[in-house]
Amino acid sequence: MSTDAQYLEQLIRDVRSAIQHRDATQWRLDTISSGGTAPTIGSDDDARVFAFPPTAETAAYLAQFRNMNFGQLRQDLAGIQLPVLNQFEAQANEARKTSAYRGLRRIFSSRPIEGEQVVAWMESVNVPAIHSILSGIDAALGSTDRNEFINLHPESLRGQIEADLVCLTGWPVSWVDANLVNRHVQALGSIQAARATEHALEATVQRAARELNTAQAQAELNRTDVSVLDQITDGRVRLNQLAHMTIPQIAASQASELMKIDGVGEKTANQAIAAARSYSTDVIHSQVPVINYQDKVPCTEYVTALANLLSYRDDLRDLPVDPLNLTPVPDGTMVAVAGVNDLIEGGTFERPHRPIGSDEAWNLYAVRAAEFHAYGDSGSGSEVPTEIAERIADITLRGTLHASLRGYQSFGSKFILAQQKVLIGDEMGLGKTMQALAVFAHLADEGKKHALVVCPPSLRINWQREIAKFTDLPTHMLHGADKDVEFEAWQHSGGVAIAGYPETRKGKMLAESLRTSIDVLAVDEAHRAKNPDSQQSQGVHSLTQQAELAVYLTGTPLENRVSEFEVLLGYLDAEMPKKLEEVRGTASGFQNAIAGVYLRRNQVDVLNELPPLTEVEEWVEPKPGDVERYEDAVRRGHFMDMRQAFSSKESAKMERVTELLDDGAEAGKTIIFTYFRSVLESLTSTLGDRAYGPIAGGVSHEDRQKAVDEFTAAEAGAVLVCQITAASEGLNIQAANRIVLFEPQLNPATEAQAIARAHRMGQVNTVEVHRLLTPHSVEERLMEMLDSKRALFDRFARDSVTADSTPEAVDVSEAKLIDQVIAAERERIGEAPRL
Template sequence: MPTTATSAPQRRRKTSSSARRDDDAPIIPILARKVREVEAKAQRGKLGPTNRVKFQVIAFLVREERARVKADAGFTDAVRSELLKRLDGVATILAKTAARDTSLIQLLEVDQATSPVARRMRRDWLLESGAELAPDELIITDEAPKSTSVVPAALAERQVTPLAIEARQLANPFLAPDLSKPARKEAPRRRLDGWELMGPLYKAFEIGAGGSAASMELPEVPEYDRLSPKGLEVMPHQSRFLEAVRLGHRSFLLADEPGLGKTAESVIAASVAGAYPLLAVVPNVVKMNWAREVERWTPQRRATVIQGDGDDIDAFADVFIVNYEILDRHLSWLGSLGLKGMVVDEAHFIKNLTSQRSQNVLALATRIRETTPDPLMLALTGTPLINDVEDFDAIWRFLGWTTGDKPGPELMEKLDQTGLTPADKSFYPEARDAVISMGIVRRKKKDVAADLPDKLIADLPVQLDDEFGRSIRQAERELGSRMAAKYRRIIEARGERGRVYDDVDEDIIRLVAHNELEESKAAGAGGDNVFTMVRKIGQAKALLAADYAVQLQRSVGKVVFFAKHIDVMDAAENHFASAGLRTISVRGDQTTQSRQAAIDAFNNDPGVGIAVCSLTAAGVGLNMQAASNVVLAELSWTAAEQTQAIDRVHRIGQDEPVTAWRIIAAHTIDTKIAELIDQKQGLALRALDGQAVDAASSESVQLSALMHLLRQALGAA
């Protein structure tokens, strides 16, 4: 593509017998149409990579055509003036668009480098206008790929290598793997090599070509479940996905709705594919849940969660779990570990290709594909598209389906096999199907309702690894120590006759815990007791729970968010507002009319995304079945209160399975409270529904939680 207007080649135009207004410059109406497309995208804030290239090509052709019109002596002054005026109109729209998005200004520079995609786009528009091009303009070759480093220069000084990783490398008795890039195979020439294809691929999804669901054909459910560990069972829709992995498919955009078990599918898929070591890049709020799911579904494998600089990691683990925020400092050693697979959870987090987060993920993915034949690559997200179809760009690059400029070899072969080009209308449904067959899997709850329980409670453990979390754990230890001291004083007062050496005395455990509970109730919000401790845990979880609710809302639509304390509700509402979400609130201080107006808005207004509800004030008497997902940011002290909250959406009129997501602070009393609530729930099932479940203790959750803390302090947990 020429870089100056004066270097534009002379072109001969094909003419027709009929005189038309555009005969003198047939490229101008094409430019006018294209610039309006770019302007419309910019006005909606959806100016993705393809439209940025389009902007650049329009600018070059306007400059080129202006020089041609000025230099053509065959034009009368009137014709020349009219053509220049029309070109000025296109240039004005370009300028307005660049003013809206100032990052476009650099694309207007005369010496701005251009890609093969831009040159192909220019060529195609000129051919559409009827121009006859020189042979060297018709054949456009791709630039040689540039060698990329996993660690950009700006992050080199931030890299850490945990001592445990050095030990793993030294423990390997074999030669270090050769991580140099293998020799590239010469790709065969294809009929579509000369076409710009990324724009048509995005368009194929934008227009929903074909109208079918965007989910690849999966194998039938195998006759026997050979994958589930003892006591567990994969659901039929999960089994079909895993069967595709067993048959050799290795790259997936798994876009199932939340609650359908994407994490479990990914964990088992790694086992089926033997993709170890496996890297899972996940949001901070679900790191602990990933470790738990690895232990649950592949108990023979070890997972390690990377925190901070990774000082406490298990270097010999099979699965390494890291959150997006700290990935940048671990790029070096992860890039040399010999990873055989990579999972990106909530993959829409990488849609902004200019962000360092996206660049880190894509650099690691490129290294894995360069060094591992046929690695397992999984992108998990219920919302691959948030603003525009070009949100697919980063995910497709991660999976190796495209390079950003063009389809990868496998996708190119599928497109070539259609026998069509973007000039054919039937190309678009065929192109969409080709991309889907690369590994897009999308199921909704209603699609697999027969596989699901009608109500599922899913726990999401979160790590409180900040100062707040450390203070909570310290407060727990101090409370346990205080009760343990009382216990020992009672034992000593009873004398040798009442001393218990081999085990704790349960009667005294209960007595001490009961006294502590009564004192805590009397103190209320004052002092350090079990109630203030649980409240602090709720405050510490507030933003993590709110962040998960935002992700959930973008995946499935409406979400009901329950919290017990007003300050947790306030923090969540502020977070939702900063994320651009409209919410309603149901609190105890509302009038009946305002509360009902809020509920009606949630159920009927598609623009309201989240209902923020008080666990006590909104737990009964409300119908909120417009949602099928509930987030429990804080735990209740009773199983009945939790059930009542979930049943705000799990009621007559609900046509989808309901999932309640409990946010639980790992390594705190929160975990024990959740366990105790489940025991109380089991008691109701046994007593009222006749289900065979273990009998639960008759003690309150508060008392049982305090007894648990005391046993821990005595070393008898």
């Protein structure tokens, strides 16, 4: 018997296909009958996404919702008698011998009896019938012989699937289109690419920081006398013979090299080298990058790298935070989202990086120095009990905050969250407001959206501006004609409500109409609630009790008035009076008792670079009379009257000056600058005995110096009243550490020179500069138009020693500026322009 080779191969292929079909059907039957879980393509803390493509995983899950007789299917499958594939391939090889058994081979080779038997068996296999039976089983399973699953009809089972997913996750379920998932995946890819660029830029910053730290350490070690090694060796090593060497030279030496020096033995050499290397290591590890604007060369690479990173991060602020990581799905796939549906609708988040050169980097530093110094700052500035520190360590700040927190600020925000009701007493200028805003943003991210700020009435607008600038939270001003509407809107939808202290009194809205819970309460200038008998203090106390979290903010050092301090602590912790009574008379006991509710840091504790100047914009809400005088001046087109409209003795600004001086009398001495003689007279009359001067045009140089000398000798709380054009030259007033600019000046150089009277060599305290500003007025217009001038002047003044004498070099036409401001204000109040 001989068989045609072509016929034989076709026969083998047919039988092989039946065996493979049988195996595939067997696998599908085993897989689907064993059941499965809902096929998940991604999950996080808030959501879980399920996709139902035509796959075995989907079929196995859907089997629980379909009435299938798996026993009958297994019985049908068992009726198909075919060998396993490996066994069949061996049989096929035997069968192929029959096609070669012809011609001379029939004479010289033995008959392939086994192969002939295999061929006969293959010819007896009814391949079409087997495929038909297997296809029937496949159809019952909802699949094809290509191992793809079709006709699963999850749409018909949607109700059962949804109920199962709700039971599985405990979350509501929504159905989305496959295209949405794929658009989300595409957006995710661009986000990941942007983050990869950010990480690369950050790696460059860290590399530059290491190089700068190494250079700083080397310079410090080179200028450090070797006698410092006495502290490491406890004076046991004689270092006199090595006094001519530097510490790096000793550290890099071998003992044999030092032993060549007269009087240096092997023991001395080894101990000196070990001490030098140990000290060098400590110095290197203790370095933090120092940015020196006056000596740019050593730190330019670091500043440039950091400028590139910070400017690129500005472009990333609208990127979704921690988007759900999903995989693509085939078109038409049913997708269910359990929990929060945060899938990105589409679009690209590509963020190409524009490299910044060194000159642009230094310009950026000039206006954003705080952010440069904030990078990598992780210090808390304070020690707290271990159990509190552990709770703080477990907190990761979340939410959207458009600023970089310093390490101590982040620590303060976490302290608030960990302890829930606290008093932050950080020194002025350390950003207490920012710490509160970080808490607001964090809680809003957790769904706790009702924040309430209580502050002096003059600071309401300040809070509103800060919240709008640094967060995405809506604000509701509980003041003015719309206060009731705003109050209802806040109670209904959340956000940050801003109220003055008067609104906390009995009979006011916060006391009588509050229907919602307060997630977080922030009380600014909290020392104003120190009198327990006043209605506003009682209102603050009541709100504190109602709030889940409460933070009191004050830069006034309340430790100096313990009784008032204890009142505020008692509002925050009802057990505090008892705790303090138990430790009365012991300083350490008092500190331990208040450690859980009180946190205070000073600038010298937390700012390594100790910025010599702290500037604060005080936006003061005008009184109706102020506005009336101002609009009259605008209609008349009288620029100087416009500037003076908010400066009368009864004005809101004059009240704010009194508040500043009363709230921080212990902080030091103050200089108030104004352009106008009329304001000088009002200030002198309002301030009474604590006012010195005035220093103004027409006052002789001798009388000016006498006023400065008397001011210098006076007690803390003294105020020197100055006309800015008269006092901006020729006086050194280091006794002052606070400056108030009553109104913005047309020339930023004039302000800079005035500030320089106190902020100059010999000043040992950080100087605070308060700019009193009125919103929606000539002052706001001036600030907007002068920002670029001020930044330009700042850069000029820093770069040139002649800036103090030639500030006009960077000024522009004041006449043009005045015309622009008057025109803009007339348009704002609806006054027609005049020819």
